[in-house]
Amino acid sequence: MSLSHGLYEAFLAVARAGSFTAAAHALGYTQSAVSRQVQSLEDEMGAELFERLPRGVRLTEAGRVLLPHAEAVRDRLAAARAELASLRTLDGGLLRLGAFSSATASLVPRAQAAFRERHPGVVVTRVEGPSVKHLGLVAAGEEDLAVVGPTPAAPPPPGVTLHHLLDEPMLVALAQGHRHAGRRAVRLAELADEEWITGHERLEDTLFRPAVAAGFRPRTGLLAHDWIAKLGAVAADLGITLVPALAAASVRPDVALVTIHPDDVPYRRICAAAPSTPTVAATAFLGVLRETAEALIPPTHP
Amino acid sequence: MSLSHGLYEAFLAVARAGSFTAAAHALGYTQSAVSRQVQSLEDEMGAELFERLPRGVRLTEAGRVLLPHAEAVRDRLAAARAELASLRTLDGGLLRLGAFSSATASLVPRAQAAFRERHPGVVVTRVEGPSVKHLGLVAAGEEDLAVVGPTPAAPPPPGVTLHHLLDEPMLVALAQGHRHAGRRAVRLAELADEEWITGHERLEDTLFRPAVAAGFRPRTGLLAHDWIAKLGAVAADLGITLVPALAAASVRPDVALVTIHPDDVPYRRICAAAPSTPTVAATAFLGVLRETAEALIPPTHP
DNA sequence: TGACTGCCATGTCTCTCTCGCATGGTCTGT
DNA sequence: ACAGACCATGCGAGAGAGACATGGCAGTCA
Numbered sequence: 001m002s003l004s005h006g007l008y009e010a011f012l013a014v015a016r017a018g019s020f021t022a023a024a025h026a027l028g029y030t031q032s033a034v035s036r037q038v039q040s041l042e043d044e045m046g047a048e049l050f051e052r053l054p055r056g057v058r059l060t061e062a063g064r065v066l067l068p069h070a071e072a073v074r075d076r077l078a079a080a081r082a083e084l085a086s087l088r089t090l091d092g093g094l095l096r097l098g099a100f101s102s103a104t105a106s107l108v109p110r111a112q113a114a115f116r117e118r119h120p121g122v123v124v125t126r127v128e129g130p131s132v133k134h135l136g137l138v139a140a141g142e143e144d145l146a147v148v149g150p151t152p153a154a155p156p157p158p159g160v161t162l163h164h165l166l167d168e169p170m171l172v173a174l175a176q177g178h179r180h181a182g183r184r185a186v187r188l189a190e191l192a193d194e195e196w197i198t199g200h201e202r203l204e205d206t207l208f209r210p211a212v213a214a215g216f217r218p219r220t221g222l223l224a225h226d227w228i229a230k231l232g233a234v235a236a237d238l239g240i241t242l243v244p245a246l247a248a249a250s251v252r253p254d255v256a257l258v259t260i261h262p263d264d265v266p267y268r269r270i271c272a273a274a275p276s277t278p279t280v281a282a283t284a285f286l287g288v289l290r291e292t293a294e295a296l297i298p299p300t301h302p
Numbered sequence: 303m304s305l306s307h308g309l310y311e312a313f314l315a316v317a318r319a320g321s322f323t324a325a326a327h328a329l330g331y332t333q334s335a336v337s338r339q340v341q342s343l344e345d346e347m348g349a350e351l352f353e354r355l356p357r358g359v360r361l362t363e364a365g366r367v368l369l370p371h372a373e374a375v376r377d378r379l380a381a382a383r384a385e386l387a388s389l390r391t392l393d394g395g396l397l398r399l400g401a402f403s404s405a406t407a408s409l410v411p412r413a414q415a416a417f418r419e420r421h422p423g424v425v426v427t428r429v430e431g432p433s434v435k436h437l438g439l440v441a442a443g444e445e446d447l448a449v450v451g452p453t454p455a456a457p458p459p460p461g462v463t464l465h466h467l468l469d470e471p472m473l474v475a476l477a478q479g480h481r482h483a484g485r486r487a488v489r490l491a492e493l494a495d496e497e498w499i500t501g502h503e504r505l506e507d508t509l510f511r512p513a514v515a516a517g518f519r520p521r522t523g524l525l526a527h528d529w530i531a532k533l534g535a536v537a538a539d540l541g542i543t544l545v546p547a548l549a550a551a552s553v554r555p556d557v558a559l560v561t562i563h564p565d566d567v568p569y570r571r572i573c574a575a576a577p578s579t580p581t582v583a584a585t586a587f588l589g590v591l592r593e594t595a596e597a598l599i600p601p602t603h604p
Numbered sequence: 605t606g607a608c609t610g611c612c613a614t615g616t617c618t619c620t621c622t623c624g625c626a627t628g629g630t631c632t633g634t
Numbered sequence: 635a636c637a638g639a640c641c642a643t644g645c646g647a648g649a650g651a652g653a654c655a656t657g658g659c660a661g662t663c664a
Contacts, residue, residue, distance in 0.1 A: 005307055006622095021640060033623050035641060040622095045386050051443065051579065052641065053461075054631040058443045061395060061581050062386055069382035073375050080371035084347050084364055093363060141353065141360050158660090159355075277353065279363050308651090322612060335652050337612060342651095354612065356660040460631095609662075614655100621650075629642080634635100 005077070008070045010037035011049065015067055019056035088280060091121040095281040098127045098134035098146035102227075102247040103270065107165075108147055111292040115285050122281050135160060138273045145282040146273045147289065159276050163286055166293040167267035169245045171257040173230075175237035181256035188216060188264030195239035197222040197230050208242070211265050231255050244268055245297060307379070310372045312339035313351065317369055321358035390582060393423040397583040400429050400436035400448035404529075404549040405572065409467075410449055413594040417587050424583050437462060440575045447584040448575045449591065461578050465588055468595040469569035471547045473559040475532075477539035483558035490518060490566030497541035499524040499532050510544070513567050533557050546570055547599060 013023035014034060024034040042049050047062035059067065086092035099108045104126070112124055127134075127143070134146035139157040147165070156162050172191065174181045180190070188211060196218040198208065208216070222239050224230040227250075230241050235254045242265065248257055270293070272286050315325035316336060326336040344351050349364035361369065388394035397417075401410045406428070414426055429436075429445070436448035441459040449467070458464050474493065476483045482492070490513060498520040500510070510518070524541050526532040529552075532543050537556045544567065550559055572595070574588050 019640075030624055031641075032625080032643080035643085036622075039642090045383070047386050047390065048579075051577075054640070056640070060579075061446070061583075062389055065385050065389060065395070066382055069378055069385070073378050076371055076374050076378065080368055081347065083367050083371070084349050087364055087367060088349065093367070144363070275353075277350075277362075281363075321610095323610080332653055333612075334614080334654080337614085338651075341613090356611070358611070605664100607662100607664085609660100611659085611661105613658080615657100617652105617654085619650100619652085621648105623646105623648085625645085625647105627642100627644080630640085632637100632639080634637085 007037050007041040007044070008073060010034050011041055011063075011066070012070055012074060014038060014050065014057065015059055015063065015070075018058070022056075086121065090119045090281060090284055093122050093279075093281050095122055095124045095279065095285055096127070096142070096144045097124055097285070098129065098137055098143045098148075098273075100131045100134070100147065100149055101128050102244050103147045103149075104128055105247045105250045107246050107270075107289070107292060107296060110296070111285065111289045114292060115288045118288070119281070119284065124285075135273055138275055141275065144275070144279045145285055148271055148273050150269050156273060160273050161276055162271040162273055163290075165270045165272055165289055166297045168270050168297060169262065169267055170260050170265040171243045171245055171248060172260050173234045173241050173243045173251065174256045174258060175234060175240075176254050176256050177237065178240070178256065180258055183258050185259045185261060187261050191240065192216075192218065194219070195222065196220045197224055197233050197239040197241040199223075199225055199230070208265070214264075216264075246270070309339050309343040309346070310375060312336050313343055313365075313368070314372055314376060316340060316352065316359065317361055317365065317372075320360070324358075388423065392421045392582060392586055395424050395581075395583050397424055397426045397581065397587055398429070398444070398446045399426055399587070400431065400439055400445045400450075400575075402433045402436070402449065402451055403430050404546050405449045405451075406430055407549045407552045409548050409572075409591070409594060409598060412598070413587065413591045416594060417590045420590070421583070421586065426587075437575055440577055443577065446577070446581045447587055450573055450575050452571050458575060462575050463578055464573040464575055465592075467572045467574055467591055468599045470572050470599060471564065471569055472562050472567040473545045473547055473550060474562050475536045475543050475545045475553065476558045476560060477536055477542075478556050478558050479539065480542070480558065482560055485560050487561040487563060489563050493542065494518075494520065496521070497524065498522050499526055499535050499541040499543040501525075501527055501532070510567070516566075518566075548572070 010023065010027065010029075010033075013027050014020055017023040017026055020034045020038070021031045024031040027034065038050060045062065045066065048060050049063035049066060050057035051060050083092060097108070097112075108126065112126070115122070115124065127137075131146075131148035131151050134143060134148050135151065135157055137143040138146050139160050148162075149168075172180070172186060180186050196208075198220050200223075208218070222233055224233060224241075227247065231243075231252055233239055234241055235252060242260070243251060243257060251257060272289055274282055274286060278286070312325065312329065312331075315329050316322055319325040319328055322336045322340070323333045326333040329336065340352060347364065347368065350362050351365035351368060352359040353362050385394060399410070399414075410428065414428070417424070417426065429439075433448075433450035433453050436445060436450050437453065437459055439445040440448050441462050450464075451470075474482070474488060482488050498510075500522050502525075510520070524535055526535060529549065533545075533554055535541055536543055537554060544562070545553060545559060553559060574591055576584050576588060580588070
């Protein structure tokens with residue numbers, strides 16, 4: 001049951017050439033080698049594949065039956081080779097991408113567009129979800145790359161390495177008529193009396209986590225889970241809320257955004273999570289992500 | 303480029319088991335053997351197929367790409383094996399059958415029906431034509447079996463063996479009102495004054511060949527190439543003609559048939575022409591042909 | 605923290621398999 | 635009858651595949 005693939009190669013060559021000698025010449029083998037290979041295949045199949053004639057050979061019925069199968073196998077193997085090669089050269093393949101929701105507002109779509117421009121053959125699938133989930137998926141090999149924000153579990157899971165992309169400033173969203181609207185920057189202390197709209201009951205789970213750790217205790221009455229609801233409340237001047245810079249582009253026009261000082265609410269560190277041995281496509285996409293991130297928010301480390 | 307097929311077997315087993323060790327156990331190999339096989343395939347493909355983890359292995363993207371191809375190849379080879387096996391057991395396959403035209407009146411269709419009854423999986427294709435042509439086709443391997451009558455070229459071509467099926471009596475076709483109609487047998491001498499309808503200009507090319515060689519010189523005015531025309535003329539009492547017994551069943555009812563003495567127009571020797579190394583299906587069909595021939599015209603050798 | 609366990613890689617040996625060379629047999633065409 | 639073409643086969647050298655044993659690495663449990 002060794003059944004080397006060369007047997008089929010020899011079979012096809014002989015079927016094509018109509019003679020062992022000619023096939024051997026075409027394959028760069030000796031006639032005796034081809035004769036033995038065909039014999040091996042015949043033993044393996046339990047049937048004579050060629051009728052030996054004084055002038056060359058001719059396919060038997062078994063040979064005629066086997067021929068299309070052998071051709072199909074040869075073609076399929078060639079297709080597999082070609083597909084693997086196109087994988088190496090980024091002419092094809094699949095990139096399974098993950099990202100947390102506010103990264104999909106501008107960063108990931110832009111990177112995706114740039115990547116598609118350069119490597120149109122690679123299919124990119126994107127899944128949204130919380131960063132922790134993506135870290136797990138990358139570790140499990142079910143995602144090739146993920147854009148993640150900071151997670152409570154500081155060290156990434158084994159087999160996953162984080163590549164820093166950008167430090168995202170935080171903005172404060174205010175109603176257009178708000179007294180701070182129109183300012184370029186604001187300190188958190190100036191907003192201590194505002195009504196804050198948060199995403200979770202526990203402030204530690206929100207973007208406030210660093211500020212809370214520093215002793216900031218805002219008035220939090222309103223709870224809204226999605227951006228639409230949050231910004232709707234802001235527009236109605238029911239309160240104010242934090243907005244990550246990456247989501248700024250998708251904010252409704254009747255809401256004003258004001259930069260908040262990084263000492264009060266620090267930059268959010270956005271990373272790409274890749275397996276320790278990333279895919280060729282993942283590496284390429286990581287490069288595009290870096291460029292896009294730099295174009296969006298230039299690194300202005302204080 | 304040896305690329306034994308076992309490589310794919312190992313690859314599939316590992317992909318299925320998720321571990322080299324488990325796959326080796328399933329295949330009855332050692333872990334080291336599977337490790338080397340996978341490595342060979344990876345070298346061959348120029349890509350890592352598995353990601354080595356502390357707990358087993360996991361498919362890389364290249365592995366995921368290769369997997370369906372490998373499965374397809376395995377299935378295709380299995381299909382080829384199955385088809386070849388079914389060929390041996392007459393559960394499938396193709397029988398290319400040839401026959402001269404008057405054999406297709408009753409002998410060949412009956413045999414075909416009996417064969418289909420026993421081996422419904424075998425597809426039988428039938429081609430009509432003159433016997434000499436079929437001998438050539440069988441010799442060329444383009445037909446698996448042929449039913450032929452006597453041919454001018456006495457010895458069959460090399461690689462073709464003739465198997466005697468039956469000796470076919472010759473009949474005389476007469477108009478219903480003919481003076482000889484209704485008789486059981488007739489001698490050629492009694493028909494010397496009749497107008498004979500022949501198929502060819504040269505009498506030597508017709509069923510008369512033996513009689514002509516014996517000195518018989520009939521009046522031949524009418525020439526008709528096909529049976530419809532011949533028997534039409536006979537029915538109109540324009541003349542009489544010879545009809546081989548195998549075609550008797552398909553003669554129109556307003557024509558009478560009378561046996562002619564074998565000393566005058568000898569039995570026509572009907573044979574099956576098979577290659578020296580016939581197909582399983584051809585051998586089986588030959589047996590059915592023998593039975594059918596015996597049932598149609600029992601061998602009454604004088 | 606240290607021993608243990610499970611898993612894969614690899615060095616080495618052996619045995620089989622394969623290929624090339626040369627020869628022999630068979631059929632064809634001159 | 636002889637030369638030519640073609641396939642089968644005996645023989646020897648070389649490569650390849652598998653088994654065995656070992657080593658390295660990571661996770662697990664006491």
